[in-house]
Amino acid sequence: MNRAILEGLKRRISSVHGVWVDELPSVLWVMRTTPKTTSGESPFNLAFGTEAVLPLEMVFLKLCTSNYERGHSEEGLRANLDLLEERRARAHLRALAFKKVTARIYNRRVRPRPI
Incomplete structure (x- = not known):
């Protein structure tokens, strides 16, 4: 699960470090609402x-x-x-x-x- 979260964050954030905090809720939302x-x-x-x-x-x-x-x-x-x-x-x-x-x-x- 942690690997999936990290991969989702890497896709959304290319080079700017520290922005991941703002993107984390949207990555978690995607993981919770996407059919497996x-x-x-x-x-x-x-x-x-x-x-x-x-x-x-x-x-x-x-x-x-x-x-x-x-x-x-x-x-x-x-x-x-x-x-x-x-x-x-x-x-x-x-x-x-x-x-x-x-x-x-x-x-x-x-x-x-x-x-």
Whole structure:
């Protein structure tokens, strides 16, 4: 995880040292809201049961943010929380399947040595 944070900071900061403090929150936001390959879900989604709304989406309104109604939103959040355990279980199964495929590909190249 630390390596991923450092790589994200290196991409954003080329030669100016000391600016990393200002860029750290945006790098962490990206890491929390980007879906991961193994589970197919973002860590934010697995923790809170809903997709994150970017601050920029509140400034430049999209269809989903312009039609926001508090009552419907709260009902949707409750429904998402009810399905959260199921979503986590599905993500866990996807991660296990990904690891199994990765192990199969790795083991295909391994040649046993005679003793």
